Amino acid sequence: xxxxxxxxxTLDKNPSKKEKYALxxxxxxxxxxxxxxxxxxxEVTVKVRAIDFQKYSLISNTVEAECGLENDxxxxxxxxxxxxxxxxxxxxxxxxxxxxxxxRKVRNRKEKVGRRxxxxxxxxxxxxxxxxxxxxxxxxxxICGDSLVELQKLPNNCIDLVFTSPPYNFGLDYEDSDDDHNxxxxxxxxxxxxxxxIRVLKYGGRLIINVQPLFSDYIPSHHLISQHCLKRKLxxxxxxxxxxxxxxxxxxxxxxxxxxxSPYLKYTWEFIEIFCKGELxxxxxxxxxxxSADEFKExxxxxxxxxxxxxxxxxDHPAMFPEALVERVLKLFSYKDDIxxxxxxGAGTTTAVASKFGRRYLGIDTSEQYCKTAKERL
Ligand SMILES: C[S@@+](CC[C@H](N)C(=O)[O-])C[C@H]1O[C@@H](n2cnc3c(N)ncnc32)[C@H](O)[C@@H]1O
Numbered sequence: 001x002x003x004x005x006x007x008x009x010t011l012d013k014n015p016s017k018k019e020k021y022a023l024x025x026x027x028x029x030x031x032x033x034x035x036x037x038x039x040x041x042x043e044v045t046v047k048v049r050a051i052d053f054q055k056y057s058l059i060s061n062t063v064e065a066e067c068g069l070e071n072d073x074x075x076x077x078x079x080x081x082x083x084x085x086x087x088x089x090x091x092x093x094x095x096x097x098x099x100x101x102x103x104r105k106v107r108n109r110k111e112k113v114g115r116r117x118x119x120x121x122x123x124x125x126x127x128x129x130x131x132x133x134x135x136x137x138x139x140x141x142x143i144c145g146d147s148l149v150e151l152q153k154l155p156n157n158c159i160d161l162v163f164t165s166p167p168y169n170f171g172l173d174y175e176d177s178d179d180d181h182n183x184x185x186x187x188x189x190x191x192x193x194x195x196x197x198i199r200v201l202k203y204g205g206r207l208i209i210n211v212q213p214l215f216s217d218y219i220p221s222h223h224l225i226s227q228h229c230l231k232r233k234l235x236x237x238x239x240x241x242x243x244x245x246x247x248x249x250x251x252x253x254x255x256x257x258x259x260x261x262s263p264y265l266k267y268t269w270e271f272i273e274i275f276c277k278g279e280l281x282x283x284x285x286x287x288x289x290x291x292s293a294d295e296f297k298e299x300x301x302x303x304x305x306x307x308x309x310x311x312x313x314x315x316d317h318p319a320m321f322p323e324a325l326v327e328r329v330l331k332l333f334s335y336k337d338d339i340x341x342x343x344x345x346g347a348g349t350t351t352a353v354a355s356k357f358g359r360r361y362l363g364i365d366t367s368e369q370y371c372k373t374a375k376e377r378l
Contacts, residue, residue: 004047005097007081011042019074024066029059050094096293125233127278131202134339141364144371150364151196158336162197163329165210191228203278206333212270222271234275243269244304284335291331299332312319314372319349326353348374
């Protein structure tokens with residue numbers, strides 16, 4: 001087993017006294033089994049196994065400042081070399097540079113995948129592959145209306161990505177729609193709208209739904225919605241846990257206290273279910289990719305710690321997306337200039353963020369007040 005990733009550097013000149021001291025200083029911050037640097041004149045060897053890169057960056061800056069190094073110095077060179085390493089695993093918040101693939105090794109993996117077959121539930125779909133242009137009158141619009149009615153005005157296969165969070169049926173006080181339907185009625189209404197979303201999605205387009213199940217009613221909305229999408233032969237691309245870290249729940253509410261009779265489970269996260277229509281790959285221009293390497297590496301780890309939206313009072317909406325959540329979804333799953341639809345657009349976070357990051361958008365909501373806010377945010 002490899003113990004370290006080794007980087008060998010040959011400097012232009014021998015390290016100065018200050019730089020030698022800085023190297024000692026840098027080493028002192030780490031367990032030598034995780035990270036160490038040795039120098040032999042112009043030859044410098046960096047051995048790295050596992051580091052928390054954010055901390056490393058801080059330490060590196062501190063060492064540079066404390067040792068009074070010139071602008072162009074050995075600590076900076078080492079930092080740049082480590083930053084260049086593109087392949088690593090992540091374990092307990094640290095970048096793991098060696099042996100991170102070991103547990104994943106399966107012999108004859110390809111043949112086994114071939115025998116099993118992938119996404120069997122989505123095969124033999126009847127999606128049309130030909131995509132259509134979104135008619136101009138719908139481009140960059142906020143429409144006040146019922147999505148079930150409004151979506152019917154769109155042609156098939158004209159939207160690149162849908163990102164939405166449906167009303168959860170929790171009994172929230174939306175401006176002009178009820179949020180306490182009988183569950184059967186609720187899901188019928190929701191599935192109708194989702195079917196329309198699937199129809200208008202391009203072949204290769206993505207349907208991304210943020211769901212918070214109503215745990216207190218024992219309704220697994222995220223599973224029921226996913227089952228519906230699988231029945232419609234979408235490919236399940238994955239699930240993101242949106243960790244909101246909101247530990248404001250009482251221990252005894254609804255369940256039994258300190259007894260197995262009926263303990264009530266607490267959740268601090270919501271789910272984001274990601275589906276593809278027809279195929280997993282989405283085509284687009286290379287120049288229209290706007291995610292950075294660091295964002296990509298962090299965001300493909302499917303647990304996103306993002307605080308809930310703080311401006312709900314300001315925008316007078318009870319269940320808004322935080323902008324950071326929309327930014328991640330759009331940069332990770334769409335290209336610039338793509339057409340983004342939110343059929344439950346609320347105060348317009350999806351449309352505002354889509355516009356900010358150079359996507360085209362269409363937002364629909366039944367509430368005139370929310371649509372006004374959504375327009376003002378653009
Ligand atoms: C969970 S909120 C979405 C909030 C939004 N993500 C935001 O950041 O502001 C759900 C929204 O769906 C809207 N809504 C409910 N039924 C609808 C329908 N049939 N068509 C369109 N919008 C609807 C509600 O007015 C509400 O604003």
